[in-house]
Amino acid sequence: MRHLKQATICLATLLIFSNSMLTMGNSCIDTSRKWGIEDLPKIENTYVPSPISLEILISNKEEAKQAEIEVLQAQEWYNSELAILQRIVESEATGEGMLGKECVANVILNRIKDERFPNTINGVVFAKNQFSPITDGRYDKAIISQETIDAIENVYNGNNQIKDAVYFFDMEYVTNKKTLKWIKSLKFVVKIGNHSFYK
Numbered sequence: 001m002r003h004l005k006q007a008t009i010c011l012a013t014l015l016i017f018s019n020s021m022l023t024m025g026n027s028c029i030d031t032s033r034k035w036g037i038e039d040l041p042k043i044e045n046t047y048v049p050s051p052i053s054l055e056i057l058i059s060n061k062e063e064a065k066q067a068e069i070e071v072l073q074a075q076e077w078y079n080s081e082l083a084i085l086q087r088i089v090e091s092e093a094t095g096e097g098m099l100g101k102e103c104v105a106n107v108i109l110n111r112i113k114d115e116r117f118p119n120t121i122n123g124v125v126f127a128k129n130q131f132s133p134i135t136d137g138r139y140d141k142a143i144i145s146q147e148t149i150d151a152i153e154n155v156y157n158g159n160n161q162i163k164d165a166v167y168f169f170d171m172e173y174v175t176n177k178k179t180l181k182w183i184k185s186l187k188f189v190v191k192i193g194n195h196s197f198y199k
Contacts, residue, residue, distance in 0.1 A: 081121040085152060088125045090142040091133035093195075100193040101151035103162050107197070109155065110166050117166070165189040165197035 085108055093101040111117035111124045118124050125131060133139040162168075167186060172194070174180060186198035 082152070084125050085121050086144045086148055087139055087142045088131060088133065089152060090144050090148045091138040092131060093148075093193075094142075096193040096195065098147055098151050098154070099161065100195060101148055102155050102159050103165075103192050103195065103197060104168065105152050105155040106160050106162050107166060107168055110162075110164055114164075114166055161192060162189055162197045163199075165199045167198040168195040169198070170194045171196055 085105060088108065089101050089105050093104040096104070108121060108124055112119050112121065118127060126134060129135075131139070133142070167183075169183060171183075174183065183198065189197040189199055191197070
């Protein structure tokens with residue numbers, strides 16, 4: 001039943017995004033990659049002959065329809081998360097150039113992987129007192145540039161100049177003594193542009 005549901009979601013996704021049938025000898029994962037659809041459930045050694053329809057593999061049409069809904073919901077969630085990431089990168093790293101924006105995006109994604117922080121972009125960005133653009137209005141006013149879009153795409157493609165850093169500061173504006181003392185307790189990673197990165 002678990003593999004049936006995975007196959008349902010996989011095929012529903014392929015039909016939604018490619019409107020295409022699986023080809024002879026291609027696995028679900030291979031075909032999804034052909035169409036640029038990543039991170040689908042990995043069904044080991046699952047090969048589908050051609051021609052084959054969704055109804056042949058899945059007799060329960062209601063389950064197939066539910067899988068299609070789940071895929072669309074997942075895509076909507078991804079788009080929402082991406083929009084938040086673009087906006088926080090734009091507002092935090094305006095004027096920092098492509099590399100500076102990549103590094104800020106990396107911090108957000110590094111936090112997701114760190115159990116000390118929330119595990120979604122939304123959770124990380126809107127956590128209390130974490131990013132100044134949220135409180136001073138820059139986040140809401142940000143206009144997303146093509147440079148920001150490209151920088152985030154580069155990060156998703158593997159660019160990372162800050163390793164596992166999860167904090168960044170423009171030290172020129174850090175004047176609170178307690179904050180400065182706390183920053184000294186962190187491990188410095190690198191300074192890029194106006195931002196110093198720590199973990």
